Amino acid sequence: MPELPEVESIRSMLEKRVLNKRISKSEIIDIKAIAKPEPALFGKALLGRKILSVGRKAKYLIFKFDDTSKLIIHLRMTGNLIYIDGSSNLIIKSDENGLPRHARVIFNFDDGTGLFFCDQRKFGRLWFYGNGENYTSCGINRLGPEPLSAEFSEDYLCKQLAKTQRQVKTVLIDQSVISGIGNIYSDEILFKAGILPQTRACDISDERAHLLHDAINEVIAHAIKANRSSIEAYMLGASEQYSDLEDMNVYQKAGKKCKICGAEIEKLKIAGRSSCFCPNCQH
């Protein structure tokens, strides 16, 4: 599942390619992908709109148009946006209709290029909000501050941890507490901070909470930089993966040796999610 760093990389790649392009046609292949408005109105609403900016809030992508209307996309589990300019030599796996695999919505631009919203597991959603319309129904107003933002202070994190007995892993992936972190980066953050994922949040001292705060910002900042090249390939349809999983220390490394101490990485289920950690480096 794409997390904040992957969505930020996708945003930055899109910005380079679709800015100032006008939508000449959109085609809905799977109406379930459209959360708002009615699918029949969606295409009409977007027709002729020019993209003025590509923004992001946590894991949401926000396209702003020339009439201040907005298209908001949440990729969820397996959603992706593939850009096709007609001159790409990259291998794009296509279905029997010649479309990229799992294409759900297609946007054609007036210069002949196109953007495909593809989604194997079909959890991703698109919302269109007209000029001046309140756009909170997509859930964007329920998000906590994101890492690297001014609102995400050490003090904020200490208070959030102190008030709950939930396990710290669960708190890190709660979008209403901190937005943008999922299963991959919560594992990596806890490894960097030296904290076991099952630790009760309220048992974490302020001193360790400060280490955790630093780890959150450092891991996310590093991942945003590290992801760029693999996302580029993914967006052009040449790669199967968003991020370079080889670069990870513990995520999906159960049974492998810890890169720091050589101990075997272990795995636990926490709130239904697998959580990998080093029993020696984390306590």
Ligand SMILES: [Zn+2]
């Ligand atoms: Zn270790």
